[in-house]
Amino acid sequence: MSLVSLKDVWLKYRIQFKEDGRHFSEDFWAVKGVSMDINKGEVLGIIGENGAGKTTLLNIIAGMLKPDKGKVEINGTVSAIMEIGAGFQKDLTGKENIYLTSSLFGLTDEEISAKYDDMVKFAGIGRFINAPVRVYSTGMYMRLAFAIAIHVNPDILLIDDTFAVGDIYAQRKCIKKVFELKERGKTIIFVTQDIEMSKRLCTRGIFVRDGVIIREGPIDKLCAYYMESVGDKNGIAIVQKGHLGTIFNNGKLALRWKDRTITRGLAGHATMRSLDREYLSTTATWRVQKTTTDREIIAVGRWPDLNVSEYWRIVFLNEKEFIWEIGIDVAEEVFIERFSASAIFIDDYKSWFTLEDKTDFPDKFAHLLEWQCSTIDDSINRVIGFRGDNNMEEPPPAIIFDRVQDNANMACHVGNTGSEISGRAIICQYAPEHSDGKYTKGRYRFFSAKVRVFEDSEKNQLELYMDNARKIMQESKIIRKGLLNLFCMENKVEIYWQDRLITSGIGLNTKFRCQDKNYSAQDGRWNINKENDAYIVITISWDNDPGFVQIWKLRLKDDHALLWEINMDIRDEIKIRNKQVEIILDKEYERWLTLDEKGDFKRLSRQGNSVVLNKYINNCVGVEEASNNGLVLPGLLFNHDGNFPAASYLSKIDNDEPATKLRYLEIDRKENFYTSPGMHRYFNGELKVTADKDTTIRSTEVFDKGPAVVNQSVALYAEKKHNRTSLVFDHGKARIFWKGLELTKGLGLYTSVLTAGMWYDSSQAFWEVRKLEKGRLLAIGHWPWISMTQSWSFSVINEKTILWNIEKEIWEDVLLEKEQVNLMLSDRYKEWLTNKRIKGRFPEKFTTHNGFFWDRLWCGDATSTVGTKKSRLKKKFFSRKILPSIIFGFSPQCQARYCVIENTDDLFQSRVLQCELGSGETRDSGKNDYFDGQIRIIR
Incomplete structure (x- = not known):
């Protein structure tokens, strides 16, 4: 049975505050959910900083405080030496x-008299034993209290840091007595700030912080842990996963393994040199940031005389692996001559190794302060590890640093520190890109490494890890051009700008469909060939040998542009569809742009994963410079040469690895549907890096928008001299104007198709204006994802009538579940009507966007005609500004099924008159009349 047992104990104080003349009180929990057991004969040390709750715990055990929650069991008598003079x-x-206090412990006068002389002798206060205690010094108080406590023979002795008072002789006398009680098997609970005393006296300890037991275990290991984590609480964070733990303490990172600290001295730290002055990370003022996970530490440090803040990020990947990243945020222009990240380990490590070599550390530390380090060749310094002596009883785990970013200006050194520290050191030193060391406003990452430990029993796993790292180094290729770096490896491309990774996941990818099978470059076999320092060729093949290979040519044009050319080498005639090119970027990008539009990704919460563009046929899409939690990412523009009609998409990926995606989709056309043997161009484009938002927006102007006849916006008029009614065709949608007022809204006149569960509309197609003459226009649209073209013919007969004819051609069997011809009108129309003498009002509110259904108000058969009733633009009775009535009808010969009136959702906020066509069956290839209708404008 335990002599002391605490089960989920909580205790609070009611604290009175006075602020700005106002009195109020708050509850302060001094002890929170503490559970512990202390056995007979055990000496337990309670350690922690001031205000941690150590004394409160002793008061609860002593019975001086009653907990608000939880259970306390004490099996025996308790004597406490706590606040000097208390009691x-x-x-x-x-x-x-003496007689009064001893009687409270149950001793009779005879028993007290028998012990009295021993108490007086131990107290050593002479004649003052007969003087009032109010005249005693603190040392006399302590000696008398100690004398009583040890002579009443308690089962449990509580000592609260009383050794700090009194003279040296008295302290030594008390300490000696405590050790005698320990030898006699007395149960002692001991609180002190003297860590060395705790290690001498106690066998086990608990570490208390903010009323919570942070850690418990053997006292020597616990004290080492405590010393690593003591300091300014704002700059301390601890992550422990399994046996591996990290303690970030105000610019220093200590590593622990199985309750043992394996770093030494400054442990992990950073040094920066600016204007001939050294800035050590441990001299900065640090603040640990809040994170959403217990696997991550983010901290920011600042110096009072430097306009730079240093950020550290530690992220645990599992119980044996974490990422360690260090960088700076520059508020204004600064000069940095050198930056280094270092880690010092215990001297139990006897050798170090790289992907090619293994070297023993020198047995002796040759100098007191000077370090003995070797520089590791740049070709092998990506992975560096330390090993202990296998003959040791408990060797430290093997530990490796696997740098996760390539940096041409990084030099690595490994060796012994001076004898003052007696440790093993690894130093990663970074030299600036520019000789003057100038850094402008922004974020710069200097160091990023994956730290991995291997137990002594995991030798095979370590060898496999090193073998895999060697394979990656052999297969990967790196090209550089100033600030722009590209790192190719098996099935993955990483792009870095100023040593900041801007891609995510696979980085670059292609997708297409061939012979009814989907292909992705990510699933292929990559053969990487570095032609020179700025040019890499990747040949991609697939296991099923489909009769073609894809060839990527990646060339750094300068330090702001990557040229990407893709070709297909084909053996036999094949059918390739849905050619896509993707760039996967960091998730932190918040704003997007095209040649004609820009917006915020935050709206995707209402629109799904993809941006809804007014114009999908774009030569260029991109993202603006992003800044999140101090991380600055450059603006990017992705363009293609425009020789092949293509749609562009921007989206957010929301899965295990969130990201931002820029996507190119070539529009399938009948003339390029089948590809003959030989080398054929698949894609040719450029990824351009821009330094700031203004540059990003201006840079869109440098890209050619393509031939004027393609995708142009054109207008038709009934009579130029009146110019009352006009129709503007604009990239797969049309707008109607009457007396200068637009009657349409959003997509205007457009068509839509549902196939394979996905909706596509005509604004996503590639359009060519084939004929434009007085009052008449002919345009051909090639649809993405569907082997279909539509031919639209508009005729503005007079100011009251617009004719709309559509022909459709399909050159491959396809299942069209729904086909619609739509007229999207202004929400200023308030009432709708039909030729069936049915009418109604449009709802004032729009439903929330769900990406699929709108609010259907009425549905009739194919003989119906639908429209909107004229509407005043102002509420004044005599207002002359009126939207005319609109009637939408179609001939009986077209393939109409229903006539529909709908209210859109809150994304478009419009009224829709619609003709639904088709039968939901598979359409055979061929050309046919599709729709023949008219729009009438009635004053």
Whole structure:
């Protein structure tokens, strides 16, 4: 049975505050959910900083405080040496206090008299034993209290940091007595700030912080842990996963393995040199940031005389692996001559190794302060590890640093520190890109490494890890051009700008469909060939040998542009569809742009994963410079040469690895549907890096928008001299104007198709204006994802009538579940009507966007005609500004099924008159009349 047992103990104080003349009180929980057991004969040390709750715990055990929650069991008598003089009656003499206090422990007068002389002798206060205790010094108080506590023979002795008072002789006398009680098997609970005393006296300890037991275990290991984590609380964070733990303490990172600290001295730290002055990370003022996970530490440090803040990020990947990243945020222009990240380990490590070599550390530390380090060749310094002596009883785990970013200006050094520290060191030193060391406003990452530990029993796993790292180094290729770096490896491309990774996941990818099978470059076999320092060729093949290979040519044009050319080498005639090119970027990008539009990705919460563009046929899409939690990412523009009609998409990926995606989709056309043997161009484009938002927006102007006849916006008029009614065709949608007022809204006149569960509309197609003459226009649209073209013919007959004819051609069997011809009108129309003498009002509110259904108000058969009733633009009775009535009808010969009136959702906020066509069956290839209708404008 335990002598002391605490089960989920909580205790609070009611604290009174006075602020700005206002009095109020708050509850402060001094002890939170503490559970512990102390056995007979055990000496337990409670350590922690001031205010941690150590003394409160002793008061609960002593019975001086009653917990608000939880259970306390004490099996035996308790004597406490706590607050000096506590329990003494100050007007009584020392002798009188001896008899009074001892009687409270149940001793009779005879028993007290028998022990009295021993108590007085131990207290050593002479004649003052007969003086009131109010005249005693603190040392006399301590000696008398100690004398009483040890002579009443308690089962449990509580000591609260009393050794710090009194003279040296008295302290030594008390300490000696405590050790005697320990040898006699007395149960002692000991609180002190003296860590060395704790290690000498106690066998086990608990570490208390903010009323919570942070850690418990053997006292020597616990004290080492405590010393690593003591300091300014704002700059301390601890992550422990399994046996591996990290303690970030105000610019220093200590590593622990199985309750043992394996770093030494400054442990992991950073040094920066600016204007001939050294800035050590441990001299900065640090603040640990809040994170959403217990696997991550983010901290920011600042110096009072430097306009730079240093950020550290530690992220645990599992119980044996974490990422360590260090960089700076520059508020204004600064000069940095050198930056280094270092880690110092215990001297139990006997050798170090790289992908090619293994070297023993020198046995002796040759100098007191000077370090002995070797520089590791740049070709092998990506992975560096330390090993202990296998003959040791408990060797430290093997530990490796696998740098996760390539940096041409990084030099690595490994060796011994001076004898003052006696540790093993690894130093990664970074030299600036520019000789003057100038850094402008922004974020710069200098160091990023994956730290991995291997137990002594995991030798095979370590060898496999090193073998895989060697394979990656052999297969990967790196090209550089100033600030722009590209790192190719098996099935993955990483792009870095100023040593900041801007891609995510696979980085670059292609997708297409061939012979009814989907292909992705990510699933292929990559053969990487570095032609020179700025040019890499990747040949991609697939296991099923489909009769073609894809060839990527990646060339750094300068330090702001990557040229990407893709070709297909084909053996036999094949059918390739849905050619896509993707760039996967960091998730932190918040704003997007095209040649004609820009917006915020935050709206995707209402639109799904993809941006809804007014114009999908774009030569260029991109993202603006992003800044999140101090991380600055450059603006990017992705364009293609425009020789092949293509749609562009921007989206957010929301899965295990969130990201931002820029996507190119070539529009399938009948003339390029089948590809003959030989080398054929698949894609040719450029990824351009821009330094700031203004540059990003201006840079869109440098890209050619393509031939004027393609995708142009053109207008038709009934009579130029009146110009009352006009129709503007604009990239797969049309707008109607009457007397200068637009009657349409959003997509205007457009068509839509549902196939394979996905909706596509005509604004996503590639359009060519084939004929434009007085009052008449002919345009051909090639649809993405569907082997279909539509031919639209508009005729503005007069100011009241617009004719709309559509022909459709399909050159491959396809299942069209729904086909629609739509007229999207202004929400200023308030009432709708039909030729069936049915009418109604449009709802004032729009439903929330769900990406699929709108609010259907009426549905009739194919003989119906639908429209909107004229509407005043102002509420004044005599207002002359009126939207005319609109009637939408179609001939009986077209393939109409229903006539529909709908209210859109809150994304478009419009009224829709619609003709639904088709039968939901598979359409055979061929050309046919599709729709023949008219729009009438009635004043």
